[in-house]
Structure formats: structure tokens, C-alpha cells
Amino acid sequence: MQAFDQLQELWQKHEVEVKVSADEMLQxxxxxxxxxxxxxxxxxxxxLASFIAIAALWIFFHFESWTTHVGIVIFLVAILSSTIVLYRDHRLISKSDFTVHPKDFINSLKIYQLNRYSLYNRMYWLYTTALSLGFIFTFIEILPNLSYIQRIFAxxxxxxxxxxxxxxxxxxxxSREKERIALLIEKFERISGQISTPE
Structure with missing residues (x-):
């Protein structure tokens, strides 16, 4: 009985290595x-939906103070510039195919990863600062029309x-996106290694 327990313990400690084919990993x-x-x-x-909504608000509502117009322009410029950055990054990961140009695709993913890091650090703070300024300028006209409690709440x-x-x-x-992209790069590099050096 003791030999059986030892055998069972040994079996439980044994790790089974699962081999995944390059095709499965690629899919x-x-x-x-x-x-x-x-x-x-x-x-x-x-x-783009945010940009259109704010632009429609600006067109269809009458604002009296020039500060509100400045605030809305700041919103629109911040949203448009961020959209352009997002579109540039989207094109980067959409333009190349791993099966056609593996090295180019992996390089595109690495550039995309660096761009996202930059977006969440430098660009994000510029975007947040612009939105804050937009709110400040817009609130100059809107807040006096609200009650004291509504002002504090807004x-x-x-x-x-x-x-x-x-x-x-x-x-x-x-953090989640950095980990996800790093895993993707690692997978594609592994796949590329398996394709270039078949077993």
C-alpha cells in the first residue's frame, strides 16, 4: 500500500508537457x-462619436460666453488629436500580416507596444490637461446658472x-495592455522560431 501511495505522489508531481503545433499557436x-x-x-x-456629440452640442446650442466656445474648441482639438494617434496605432497593427512578413509584423507589434506606453504616459497627461482646461472654460458660463449644491456636485x-x-x-x-502585447510578441517570436527551424 505504501508503494502505491509513493507511486501516486510521484504521478501527481509529474508535469505533462503539452506540445502545441505552430499552426494552433498561430491561429x-x-x-x-x-x-x-x-x-x-x-x-x-x-x-469620433464623442467628437461628433460635442461638435453637435456646439452647433445646436447657443452659448453666450466666449469662454464656453474656447472650452469646446479645446475639447474638440484634444479628442481629434487623440483620435489621430489611435488611428495611427491601429494602422500599424493592421497593415502587415504575420504569414507574409513575420519580422515586419513582430516589429510593428513592438512599435505598437512603445506607442501605447507613450500614449498612456505622455499623451494621456496632455489629453487630461486639455480636458481639464476645457471643463474650466466651459464651467465659467454653466456654473453660475446652477444652484450651489449643483455646482459642488458638477x-x-x-x-x-x-x-x-x-x-x-x-x-x-x-498594465493589462502591456502584458497582453508582450505575450503576443512572445508568441509570434516563438512561432517564427518554430517556422524557421522546423523539428
Whole structure:
């Protein structure tokens, strides 16, 4: 009985190495890249929808103060410039195919990873600063029309939302995306190695 227990313990400690073919790994990696492309496209669509909504607000509502117009222009410029950066990054991961040019594709993913890091660090702070200025200029006209409680609520919600997006949300998204792209690069490099040196 003791020999059986030792055999069972040895069996449980034994790790089985699962071999995945290059084709299976390629299909899985391509699926993840397609998910990345879809997320990128949805970000662009969301930014364009925001741009159109704010532009429509500016066109169809009458604002008396010049500060509100300045605030809205700041919003539109910030959203448009961020959309252009997002579109550039989307084209970067969409333009090349791993099966046609493996090295170019892996290089594109590495550049995309660096661009995303830059976006979540430098560009994000410029975007947040621009939005904050936009809110300040817009609030100059809007806040006097609100009650004292409504003013505190509007300013408080705006500040809490900006701080939440700038700290917790930004770090979580940046960490998850950095890990996801790093894993993709590693998978494609492994696939490339398996293709170039077949067993």
C-alpha cells in the first residue's frame, strides 16, 4: 500500500508537457491580434462619436460666453488629436500580416507596444490637461446658472472622474495592455522560431 501511495505522489508531481503545433499557436495569436484590432477600432469609433456629440452640442446650442466656445474648441482639438494617434496605432497593427512578413509584423507589434506606453504616459497627461482646461472654460458660463449644491456636485464629479481615470483606471488598462502585447510578441517570436527551424 505504501508503494502505491509513493507511486501516486510521484504521478501527481509529474508535469505533462503539452506540445502545441505552430499552426494552433498561430491561429490563437491571430485571434488575439484580431481582438486587439477590434478594441482599437472601437476606441476610434468612441472618440469620433464623442467628437461628433460635442461638435453637435456646439452647433445646436447657443452659448453666450466666449469662454464656453474656447472650452469646446479645446475639447474638440484634444479628442481629434487623440483620435489621430489611435488611428495611427491601429494602422500599424493592421497593415502587415504575420504569414507574409513575420519580422515586419513582430516589429510593428513592438512599435505598437512603445506607442501605447507613450500614449498612456505622455499623451494621456496632455489629453487630461486639455480636458481639464476645457471643463474650466466651459464651467465659467454653466456654473453660475446652477444652484450651489449643483455646482459642488458638477465640479466634484468632474474632479473625481478625472482623478479616477488618471490613476486607477489608467494604470490598470496600461498594465493589462502591456502584458497582453508582450505575450503576443512572445508568441509570434516563438512561432517564427518554430517556422524557421522546423523539428
Amino acid at each position: 490563437q495569436a491571430k485571434k488575439e491580434v484580431n481582438g486587439l484590432k477590434l478594441k482599437s477600432a472601437l476606441n476610434i469609433v468612441g472618440m 465640479v466634484g464629479i468632474t474632479i473625481v472622474w478625472m482623478v479616477f481615470c488618471s490613476t486607477i483606471l489608467r494604470k490598470a488598462v496600461m
